[in-house]
Amino acid sequence: MTSALGEAARPAEIPATMLAVVFTAQDAFAVQEVPTPRPGPREVLVRVRASMVCASDAKILAGRFPATRFPHVPGHEFAGEVAASSDERFAAGARVGVEVHVGCGTCDRCREGMYTLCLNYGKRETGHAHVGFTIGGGLAEYAAVPIAALHELPEHVTFEQGAWTDNLGVALWALERGRIAAGETVIVIGPGAIGLCATQLARALGAGRVTLVGRGNRLSRVRDMADEVIDAANVGRLRGAADLVVEFAGTAEAARDAIALARRGGRVVLGGATGNGVELSGVDLSTIVRGNLDVLGSLANPKGVSGRALALLAEGKIDVTSLVTHHFPLRSFAEAWRTFTERRDGAIRVMLHPRAES
Ligand SMILES: [Zn+2]
Numbered sequence: 001m002t003s004a005l006g007e008a009a010r011p012a013e014i015p016a017t018m019l020a021v022v023f024t025a026q027d028a029f030a031v032q033e034v035p036t037p038r039p040g041p042r043e044v045l046v047r048v049r050a051s052m053v054c055a056s057d058a059k060i061l062a063g064r065f066p067a068t069r070f071p072h073v074p075g076h077e078f079a080g081e082v083a084a085s086s087d088e089r090f091a092a093g094a095r096v097g098v099e100v101h102v103g104c105g106t107c108d109r110c111r112e113g114m115y116t117l118c119l120n121y122g123k124r125e126t127g128h129a130h131v132g133f134t135i136g137g138g139l140a141e142y143a144a145v146p147i148a149a150l151h152e153l154p155e156h157v158t159f160e161q162g163a164w165t166d167n168l169g170v171a172l173w174a175l176e177r178g179r180i181a182a183g184e185t186v187i188v189i190g191p192g193a194i195g196l197c198a199t200q201l202a203r204a205l206g207a208g209r210v211t212l213v214g215r216g217n218r219l220s221r222v223r224d225m226a227d228e229v230i231d232a233a234n235v236g237r238l239r240g241a242a243d244l245v246v247e248f249a250g251t252a253e254a255a256r257d258a259i260a261l262a263r264r265g266g267r268v269v270l271g272g273a274t275g276n277g278v279e280l281s282g283v284d285l286s287t288i289v290r291g292n293l294d295v296l297g298s299l300a301n302p303k304g305v306s307g308r309a310l311a312l313l314a315e316g317k318i319d320v321t322s323l324v325t326h327h328f329p330l331r332s333f334a335e336a337w338r339t340f341t342e343r344r345d346g347a348i349r350v351m352l353h354p355r356a357e358s
């Protein structure tokens with residue numbers, strides 16, 4: 001037993017060590033036995049059931065996140081069941097999805113609900129955590145997760161669907177930034193996982209016509225998720241066509257297209273270029289100024305938006321299952337990683353299963 005804020009006890013069935021993916025140093029990883037994490041104050045131990053990799057993990061491995069210290073257990077898109085807890089709301093056995101930004105709770109941004117912009121980023125002693133980035137994550141059998149990052153999974157949402165908790169929130173936040181309204185014409189640029197979540201959410205929120213813009217053989221997999229799917233090379237005919245354009249491609253070209261495709265008075269939400277170093281040029285400012293455009297940046301998923309996205313998932317309005325193109329047991333991480341980073345066979349998301357027996 002524990003005190004209210006104390007460490008959760010480790011039930012007898014939880015092993016002292018666990019299998020985990022470890023980024024041992026820049027550009028080096030291994031799947032190895034490590035000590036099972038002990039949840040600290042205001043944390044629970046989650047037994048991971050489904051966990052995905054994304055492009056952010058590649059940036060972490062490449063050493064492009066200064067706040068990440070090696071060796072590091074990555075993983076920030078996951079769901080599981082609470083295995084040890086001293087918190088009534090998330091007791092042992094609770095099924096949870098994880099969002100990754102945990103604010104300090106006291107800085108000016110956190111007080112506004114914008115804990116994704118916490119002024120104490122990376123300062124663990126303030127309570128800030130970025131799950132899978134500044135603290136260990138869910139590419140492991142267990143993860144110690146701050147309670148503030150947990151969402152209880154609705155009854156009919158599976159662990160595999162719940163692993164999308166963070167991604168769905170990111171996509172929904174971008175649409176809400178753009179003040180999506182029923183019946184509107186929406187264009188989503190970028191057919192990766194987040195763009196495809198945004199495409200489906202736009203439909204679920206009542207958009208009139210949703211067009212997905214992208215390149216590559218991934219497009220053929222996702223034709224049903226939008227009213228129209230077009231190659232980025234052919235976007236010219238959509239100039240000025242959209243009430244709302246949402247960009248999740250991360251390139252300057254995609255941002256230029258996004259601004260060009262909005263109608264006068266429309267909204268443009270840029271969500272893809274989350275890393276430094278992508279510069280925007282080649283935009284006639286009159287397109288923005290005389291077009292009276294709202295051009296907005298959108299980062300991550302503040303204000304509990306992931307919880308609301310789960311409600312839409314529970315209603316069956318979004319298909320994330322078909323976005324998971326490959327499944328692997330956790331111990332086969334190396335193969336999963338190659339499949340994802342090389343986009344083998346049109347890979348969108350690959351999912352790791354810590355408890356798979358094979
Ligand atoms: Zn991610």
Ligand SMILES: [Zn+2]
Pocket residue numbers: 103104105106107108109110115117118119120
């Ligand atoms: Zn803060």
